[in-house]
Amino acid sequence: MKAKYLLPHRFKLIGWLFFIPALVLGILQFGILEEPDFFNWKVLSLAEKDFVFGNDTSSKWVFFKVIENNVFDELISIVLLVGLLFIALAKQKVEDEFTMKLRLESILWAVLANAVLLVLAIAFIYDFMFFNIMIFNLFLTLILFVIRFHWVMFKHRAAE
Secondary structure, three states: OOHHHOEOOOHHHHHHHHHHHHHHHHHHHHHOOOOOHHHEEEEEEEEEEOOOOOOOOOOOEEEEEEEEEEOHHHHHHHHHHHHHHHHHHEOOOOOOHHHHHHHHHHHHHHHHHHHHHHHHHHHHOOHHHHHHHHHHHHHHHHHHHHHHHHHHHHHHHHHO
16 A cells, blocks of 8 residues: 555544544444434435345336435444544554555454454354344444554554
8 A cells, every 4th residue: 555545644533533423323323322303315226126125026126216214324334434444544643664564464454354254244143133244344344454553553652
């Protein structure tokens, strides 16, 4: 990864300001928080099928249709993803070859760890719980990267 693809350092703080509230809202939304009614918006649906789960062959796919949908979870997901990207792609104050090496090692470690966890989920988690795991998996690689990269940077600074 070349440093020219990284964001300026100030994006790291913006990323944390996006990520933390979105993570809290996302966790609450999975369990106890109901979707607020004022997020019921008319939105463009690129593809829709009336009956997704099951074996109903009578329903047909509909493309490019305006539907009413509560976009609360979509907004949380977008803010969470943008926050994670800002954190992951923001330059460190000192961005040198060692930092770039740690970035590369951390992203490879995150992809491998995510793949192992995904294989375990495929093998041992079923039904609708698997769908929830897939939603979490959308963000897991970036979360693992951010955790490992910052942990290794912290350990390196502490050793100096």
